[in-house]
Amino acid sequence: MTMRSKTNKDFIEDAEYGLDSRYNSKKDRESEAASLMEARLMRMKNLSKDQIIRAKLMQLKLKMEAYIEQPMYDDQNHFADFLKEYVDTIYSTRNKFAHDINITPIRLSQVINNHRDPKDEFIMKLMIHSEKVYENICDFQKETWYQVYFHEKICDTMSSQEKWRPKLEKDVKLSEAIEQKL
């Protein structure tokens, strides 16, 4: 059996097959990491403000998508926190965002600080605003803000059953006629 030596073309096909970039030693890894960090710091200095904003908006989108995909039972106000991140990434002041979506700064502050639920109109305006902002950044599903809002409501409701269920269960009954049918 003869073995032919690998050509560059073979290596390129291997690139699609896989790569193994494990390091041979700790020293090797640390040395490469230090060089990479140095080069990255140089490149990061040249990032424009716009590029940073685009990265932050992509991050926000990915965080929202991840949140929607799994139930999360915690005390955090996810909708309000995502909204705060969105506004503070794009605007120098929150009042400017309130002006752009034609609501009062007080109403915005109440939603951001979770003192008041957003009205349908607020979320619809936010949906339109996000469509415009994300248009040239990445795909942003228009229903995302609604999904985050209702996902949080569902998670909150399901995780607080001990609080609301005992009282409400007394109010809910099946009439005899219905019970006989089942």
Added chain:
Amino acid sequence: MHIRLLTVSKDNKGKEKQYDGIAGNLITYAAKIAVKEYAEYACVSLRPKSKIAQHYIDKYNMKLTGMTLSIEVPEILDLINHYDHEK
């Protein structure tokens, strides 16, 4: 974020491969995690054999530092958009 090992099945290798772009999608998966965690500081690195480094530079727009290739902002955002649009 450093990719230590990246591999696809034999069925998806070479000219007769069943699916195209598996390596690209795997790198994009790592890129999404990096951006989700680190925003403008996101970085995905790997260390290919020197003969195939140019392939990764050309195909994924990675940058070479020593023996390590990396992709950062803004190219990492383009990579994510490219593979998301191919879905």
